Amino acid sequence: MPDRICVAQIGAPHGVRGEVRLWSFTTDPLAVARYGALETEDGKRSFKIETVRAASDHLVARLTGVADRNVAETLTNLRLYVPRERLPATEDDDTFYHADLVGLAVVDKDNADIGIVVAIHNFGAGEIIEIRLKTGGLTVMLPFSMAVVPVVDIANGRIVIDPPEGSLTTGEARDDTPPQRSDTTR
């Protein structure tokens, strides 16, 4: 489980009164202001969001201790983090934060090492877990379902998978016939 989670990045200054553009990475962009003081990557500086409002494709925020444009300019491209424990608990045992899953080791039922989790996706057809195989090459994607991922053990940093047959192979040749007019259904 990561100690801190990146929730936003400061952009260019906005105006001359110390406001900055803020690129929020949270699900609800304005939720970035609800996590309390935001820290820099090294944890040495922290900023509290005094005011925040939505602009066209970003937020405009006023941060504590940033009173003019010159100070705001020094903060450009600074990433802001919150401690992981500030995120609220998930609704149930089958809901997980992406941040908790990414980086977990992937093992099979015999405890053999398979790879690590690199991302979670949803392209509109169910949750998908992307795994970088220990053997290298392309990543593979598997459905994030109870059947395929029966065990998620965040405390021990691993998930157990029961992959469907042939789903861990990459780059195999096409096994379908070349599309021909006679091989189509109308």
Place this chain on the structure above:
Amino acid sequence: MSRSVWKGPFVDGYLLKKAETSRSSGRHEVIKIWSRRSTILPQFVGLTFGVYNGQKHIPVNVAEEMVGHKFGEFAPTRTFYGHTSDRKTKRS
């Protein structure tokens, strides 16, 4: 211009055969397909297809509301990773 109704939905023939074989076998498997252009038919509901995106197969769990769409719609060819931040996922 949309496809003429009298032609019916387009689907590659081999895909129908694969789906039928998988359903009859009753095994828990991902049906690897390369046909992104095929329409999702009602008989595919409940099956999981691995739709090729030019690099790898993306698992597509077919649900009822996906009928009539094309397989390619659910397997993007470009992936944006972004920051995980406070995003959540639910195991189905």
